[in-house]
Structures are given as structure tokens and as C-alpha cells.
Amino acid sequence: MALQVDQAVAGEDTGREARSRRGAPRRTGSVRTWVEIALLAFFAVVMLFPVVWMLETSLKENRDVYAVPAKFLGFDVTFHHYKDVFVQRGGSGASDLAINFKNSVIVATLSTLVATALGVPAAWAYSRFPMKLKKDQLFFILSTRFMPPVVVVIPIFLMYRDLNLIDTKTGLILIYAAFNLPFTIWMMKGFVDEVPAEYEDAAMLDGYSRLEAFFRVTLPLLIPGIAATAVFALIFSWNEFVFSVFLTSSEDARTAPPAIAGLIGGTTVDWGLVAASAMVFAIPVLIFAFLVRKHLVAGVTLGAVRR
Amino acid sequence: MAAPDSSITPAAPLVAPPAARRLRWLGDRGLAGLFVSPALALLLFLSVFPLLWALYLSFTDYSATRDTPAQWVGLDNYLDILKSSAVHDRAITTLVYVVGAVGLQTVLGFSIAYLISRRVRGRGLMTTLFLTPMMLSPVVVGLFWKFMLDTQFGVINSLLGSLGFGQVEWLTNQRLALLSLVIVDTWQWTPFIMLIALAGLTAVPRYLYEAASIDRASEWFRFRHITLPLVWPLLLIAILFRAIEAFRLFDLVYILTQGGPGVSTETLSFHVYKVAFLGFDTGLASAYGILMVIVVIILAQFYLRYLDRLREG
Numbered sequence: 001m002a003l004q005v006d007q008a009v010a011g012e013d014t015g016r017e018a019r020s021r022r023g024a025p026r027r028t029g030s031v032r033t034w035v036e037i038a039l040l041a042f043f044a045v046v047m048l049f050p051v052v053w054m055l056e057t058s059l060k061e062n063r064d065v066y067a068v069p070a071k072f073l074g075f076d077v078t079f080h081h082y083k084d085v086f087v088q089r090g091g092s093g094a095s096d097l098a099i100n101f102k103n104s105v106i107v108a109t110l111s112t113l114v115a116t117a118l119g120v121p122a123a124w125a126y127s128r129f130p131m132k133l134k135k136d137q138l139f140f141i142l143s144t145r146f147m148p149p150v151v152v153v154i155p156i157f158l159m160y161r162d163l164n165l166i167d168t169k170t171g172l173i174l175i176y177a178a179f180n181l182p183f184t185i186w187m188m189k190g191f192v193d194e195v196p197a198e199y200e201d202a203a204m205l206d207g208y209s210r211l212e213a214f215f216r217v218t219l220p221l222l223i224p225g226i227a228a229t230a231v232f233a234l235i236f237s238w239n240e241f242v243f244s245v246f247l248t249s250s251e252d253a254r255t256a257p258p259a260i261a262g263l264i265g266g267t268t269v270d271w272g273l274v275a276a277s278a279m280v281f282a283i284p285v286l287i288f289a290f291l292v293r294k295h296l297v298a299g300v301t302l303g304a305v306r307r
Numbered sequence: 308m309a310a311p312d313s314s315i316t317p318a319a320p321l322v323a324p325p326a327a328r329r330l331r332w333l334g335d336r337g338l339a340g341l342f343v344s345p346a347l348a349l350l351l352f353l354s355v356f357p358l359l360w361a362l363y364l365s366f367t368d369y370s371a372t373r374d375t376p377a378q379w380v381g382l383d384n385y386l387d388i389l390k391s392s393a394v395h396d397r398a399i400t401t402l403v404y405v406v407g408a409v410g411l412q413t414v415l416g417f418s419i420a421y422l423i424s425r426r427v428r429g430r431g432l433m434t435t436l437f438l439t440p441m442m443l444s445p446v447v448v449g450l451f452w453k454f455m456l457d458t459q460f461g462v463i464n465s466l467l468g469s470l471g472f473g474q475v476e477w478l479t480n481q482r483l484a485l486l487s488l489v490i491v492d493t494w495q496w497t498p499f500i501m502l503i504a505l506a507g508l509t510a511v512p513r514y515l516y517e518a519a520s521i522d523r524a525s526e527w528f529r530f531r532h533i534t535l536p537l538v539w540p541l542l543l544i545a546i547l548f549r550a551i552e553a554f555r556l557f558d559l560v561y562i563l564t565q566g567g568p569g570v571s572t573e574t575l576s577f578h579v580y581k582v583a584f585l586g587f588d589t590g591l592a593s594a595y596g597i598l599m600v601i602v603v604i605i606l607a608q609f610y611l612r613y614l615d616r617l618r619e620g
């Protein structure tokens with residue numbers, strides 16, 4: 001049973017029942033309730049304020065961006081920072097950032113496809129067959145994900161230099177696929193474990209081979225799980241920074257995170273543009289995260305925790 | 308549920324399924340190997356082999372920018388690093404950072420989860436809202452905060468100013484920069500601890516609390532003897548996970564402070580980067596990296612051990 005965020009809502013009825021049974025809430029109880037609600041509201045404001053502030057900044061004219069004291073409301077709304085993200089300033093061609101965003105889409109999508117194509121069959125095999133040192137293999141796979149990226153990137157850099165993979169999208173796709181594979185295997189193994197092996201046994205009694213049983217019986221049942229896993233892999237590749245900043249240098253291969261970070265490198269920083277590109281970068285992630293909110297616990301622990 | 312109708316078409320005649328078409332050349336063992344080996348091959352190629360290469364380089368004086376072949380220097384690199392006072396300083400910075408950030412996140416994350424779990428309505432919505440920071444890229448988070456913490460036009464100083472405080476140099480003051488880093492990391496990752504603590508809290512069976520209230524147990528007693536013991540194993544997993552992530556942190560430092568002012572926010576990860584990509588002392592950086600990997604492996608062993616216990620139990 002995977003634990004879901006929405007499960008929290010399920011407790012509603014019993015809670016209400018218990019309260020009405022207790023009769024009118026005592027005065028101390030209600031004071032305490034209000035304090036708790038106020039605390040939660042405070043935390044919510046602190047958590048969301050930076051995001052709201054960045055959104056406001058991306059919509060402000062430059063003079064309002066640097067206004068002291070800061071303007072929270074009552075500024076003129078403009079979309080020209082968003083236009084600058086995609087269109088070259090003064091010209092009509094696509095901006096460098098637009099190319100970086102396109103690279104990000106390509107790299108994230110293809111690396112997710114590779115990780116899924118390799119990870120799903122492996123997860124099924126780990127779930128179904130007895131294997132030598134199975135637990136050790138699985139733990140080994142997960143621990144490769146814990147390696148510090150700055151350390152791994154040193155030999156990868158040398159290796160890619162010899163293989164002519166430096167500064168190519170192919171190189172990034174490969175390393176992101178390898179980086180998402182442990183997660184895909186662990187997450188998918190959880191989903192495969194939830195499909196009874198008896199379904200395959202039944203299919204095999206009907207004359208299917210083991211391979212056909214997997215493709216015709218189990219795989220269709222796994223599709224929602226595969227979709228959720230792929231969305232997480234997509235988010236991880238999309239957000240990745242370290243490999244991209246060290247393994248790419250040209251606009252042709254560089255993905256969006258190092259490009260956006262590069263906007264603050266100069267002597268003057270156009271914070272309106274930084275805010276707009278950060279919003280353009282972050283919004284797809286938030287939408288995707290919302291889609292997979294039921295699997296967040298498993299997703300953010302790399303598929304390790306699920307109950 | 309279809310209405311009984313007179314025009315029921317006769318079912319297609321049952322065709323006996325084909326006799327078991329086992330692929331003789333592909334037994335279960337072969338199939339398992341076939342399915343697992345591509346994944347393992349990719350991991351060996353891009354995770355294990357690079358580490359072995361780094362291990363070899365760590366015993367040489369190789370530099371990525373020089374054309375001279377690597378000279379074997381034995382354990383010199385390791386001795387240099389273990390004896391270097393610069394590395395000791397970075398280790399202490401990293402330790403302060405990891406303990407500070409993960410400690411703060413644990414306290415705050417658990418508190419928020421506890422508060423949410425006591426609410427009856429709107430839990431789903433609140434949880435989703437609270438999770439926003441965690442899903443953002445560290446690059447985006449770093450930029451958000453670099454802008455907000457700016458000394459002159461940053462919104463934090465603007466707010467503090469309207470409360471009558473002077474300007475605070477969040478990212479350029481020797482003492483404050485590390486604290487700012489801890490604050491930003493806490494902002495981003497408190498939701499992580501909250502999410503997992505909430506998962507633990509909602510899984511505590513209700514009847515335990517009912518039994519305790521029949522016994523007129525105090526609220527503190529309930530918290531101490533029911534809630535905490537049942538949530539702790541899950542919370543520990545979350546803490547260890549965060550500790551590993553915080554230990555290898557790089558992006559946030561790179562964006563927010565570049566290790567500065569001075570070296571006050573230079574973590575081990577950032578120092579490795581400087582040795583490897585600014586000093587191009589590849590051999591030394593590899594030895595440094597291998598030592599970090601050893602620390603991560605030890606932490607990961609703890610993590611996996613507890614994880615195993617949680618899954619078995």
C-alpha cells in the first residue's frame with residue numbers, strides 16, 4: 001500500500017464525528033486550535049513568499065524591481081521579461097535561453113526514455129526471479145545514486161573527453177539516464193511487487209511464454225506506475241545542474257539550469273529576466289509534481305520508502 | 308449490468324489456447340539476465356568505471372591540462388589531504404552546515420507535520436502548498452534567495468528596514484554567509500522531512516490514542532510514548548537521506564556564495580571543485596573525491612541498514 005498525501009483527507013469524517021461526540025469544544029481547546037492555525041498560516045506564508053516574490057519580480061518594470069522599500073502591490077504589470085526569455089532582444093530570432101530550454105526538453109525526455117526502457121524490465125526481473133545476492137545488488141544500485149556529483153564528474157569529464165562526448169547532448173543524455181536508473185529500478189520494483197505474480201502464472205498456464213506474460217499481462221497493469229516514475233525522472237533530469245555545467249560549454253548542448261545561473265555572472269544583473277526565466281523553468285516542474293502528488297513519498301526518497 | 312436482451316449474440320466458440328510455447332532457449336534465468344544486464348551495464352559504464360578511474364588517478368600526479376603522462380605517487384595525495392589544514396577547515400564548515408541545516412529541518416519539518424496532522428480540514432491542500440520549495444531546482448532556489456538576500460535592494464532587508472533594523476549583509480558577511488546557506492537549505496528541504504513525518508503520523512493507528520485517552524494519559528505522554536516511537540524509524544530514514552544530500556551539496560554554494568566571503572562557506576564539495584576545475588590538480592582532486600565517496604558510502608550503509616529494518620519490520 002503506497003502512502004498517499006490525499007490519504008490525509010480521508011481522516012476527515014472520523015475527526016468530525018469525534019468532535020461532535022465530545023460536545024461543544026472547551027474554551028482552552030479553541031484557543032489552542034487558533035494558535036495552531038495561526039502557526040500553520042505563518043509557515044505557509046514563509047514557504048510560499050519567495051515563490052510569490054519571484055513571480056511578482058518577473059512581472060515588474062525594472063525601476064520597480066530595485067525599488068526600496070520593496071513594492072509588494074501596486075506596480076505596473078509587464079510581460080517584457082518573459083518575452084526576453086524567448087526572443088532575442090532587439091532582434092526577432094530565438095534567444096540563447098530559448099535554445100537552452102529546447103536542449104533541456106530534449107535531454108530530459110530522451111534520458112527519461114532510456115532510464116525507463118532499461119529500468120522497467122530490470123525492476124520486473126528483480127521482483128519476480130530469485131537471484132544471487134539480490135538484496136546486495138539492489139542496495140548497490142541505489143548507492144550509486146548517492147555519489148557526490150562533483151566527484152563523479154571528474155573522471156566522467158576525462159572519459160567524455162576521450163570519447164568525444166564532451167559538450168554534446170548525447171553525453172548528457174547518457175549520464176542523466178545512468179543517474180535516473182537507480183531511482184527507476186527502485187520505484188518500479190515497488191509497483192511490480194504490487195501486481196500479483198499469479199497473474200503471470202495464469203497467463204503461462206494459458207500457453208503464453210514468460211516473456212509474453214510480462215508484455216501482455218503485467219506491463220499494461222504497470223502503466224500508471226511507469227508514468228509516475230517517468231515524471232519523477234523527468235523532473236530530476238530537468239533540475240540537474242552539476243553535470244550540465246561541467247560537461248557542456250556551447251549553447252548547442254547546454255541545458256537551462258547552468259544557462260539561467262549564468263545570467264548572474266556579469267557585472268550588472270537583470271533580475272527581472274532572471275526571475276522570468278526561473279519561473280518559466282519552474283512552472284513545468286510544479287505542474288508535473290502536482291500530477292504525481294500521490295507518489296511523492298516514494299518519489300522523493302528514490303523509491304525507497306513506501307508503505 | 309446490461310439489460311437482459313433477447314438478441315444475445317452467441318459467444319465466440321472457445322478456442323483452445325496454443326500449447327505452451329515456451330521459448331526453450333530462454334529460461335527464467337536467461338530472461339532475468341537479459342532484463343537486468345543492460346541496466347547494470349549502463350551503471351558499470353557511467354558509475355563504477357569512472358570511480359575506479361578516479362581511484363587510479365588518486366595515486367598519481369595527473370593533471371587534466373598537462374600532456375605529461377601520469378606519474379605514480381603512491382599515497383602522497385591522500386597524506387596531503389588528510390594533513391592539510393585547509394581541508395580540516397572545509398570539513399568543519401561542512402559539518403556545521405550539515406548538522407545545522409538537517410537539525411533545523413528536522414525540528415521544523417516535524418513540527419509542521421504534527422500541526423497539519425492535527426487539522427481536520429484542508430490537509431491535502433496544505434500539504435501540496437508546503438511541498439512547493441522541495442520540487443524546485445537548487446539553481447532556481449539559489450537565485451530566488453540571492454535576489455531576496457541582496458544587501459541593497461533585497462526584500463528581506465527591506466522588510467527588516469521597515470521594522471527598524473539596519474541593513475544586514477546576509478551573503479557577504481563572514482559570520483552570516485554560512486547561516487544564510489543553512490536558512491536557504493532549510494527553506495527548500497523542510498518540506499521533505501515534513502512529508503515523510505506526515506506519512507508516519509497518519510499511519511499511527513487511531514486506536515492507540517483512544518486507548519491512551521481511556522487511561523487518561525497526558526498529551527505529552529501520548530506524544531512521547533505513542534507518536535514518537537512509531538514515527539521515529541521513518542524520520543530517521545529521512546534525516547539520514549538529508550544528511551547525505553547535504554554532505555554532497557554543491558549547487559547552492561555555487562550560486563549563492565561561490566564559497567565566499569573568503570572561504571567561509573566553502574564546503575568539501577566546493578573545495579573539490581576548485582582543486583579539480585580551477586587548479587586542475589586532477590590526481591589530488593581524485594584522492595579528495597575518493598575520501599568523500601568513502602564518507603558517503605559509510606552514511607549510505609547506515610541509511611540502507613535502517614531502510615532494510617523498516618521494510619522487514
